[in-house]
Amino acid sequence: MSGTQEEINKLRLQKLKLLDDHYKEVALLRVRLDEQIRQLNRKIAKAGDNDVNLPCLVRKTPGPELTVYHSADRPCGRVRDRRNFRLMPEPKAKDASPYVWLERCSACDWRDAADVHGNRLLGS
Template identity: 60%
Template structure:
């Protein structure tokens, strides 16, 4: 085998080792991303299942109350937070003497649940 062939063989071996290493790192990063995404979903579920999820209930005069809003990620209908009382979701459901209040469909409850779930984890 000539010197040029030996150099070429060594270069190819080196490139293969580097490529194999890069592929194994990419696989580890994909696995890490999948595991972290799974934990994020579980944190969101934890926050959503918590009866202490913070909500906003309107306290100013106006139309009959039918909904409450997310305190952590409210929709555009919450212009001035001073017009709302912050309370736990379990209390917000029964905040109106006339009707059982429901979640606002425009608020981003998934993000709010994730924020609340992370807050629960930090508090423990």
């Protein structure tokens, strides 16, 4: 092999190593960014869940005694027609019945609702 060919091969290997190192660094940065975004999303959801203005739905039509309130952002299948429900913040929803302290409906997707509400707060 000639001296020029050896020099070209060395340069090619240097270029390939440089590109490989770059791609590895970019991949590592993506992994770090994804983890930081996940952590922030958890904090946003927690802030949404802890906010006193988390929107809830309380049934206002006649029927069985009230025991639960529903998520306004991610309600369960029991909320078919929103016109049958009053929209209110969670503290008022808990105290909406004169007889019992209402609880969160276990069928509603409260985790996703907290995320939606937290992102809404972030955007305002």
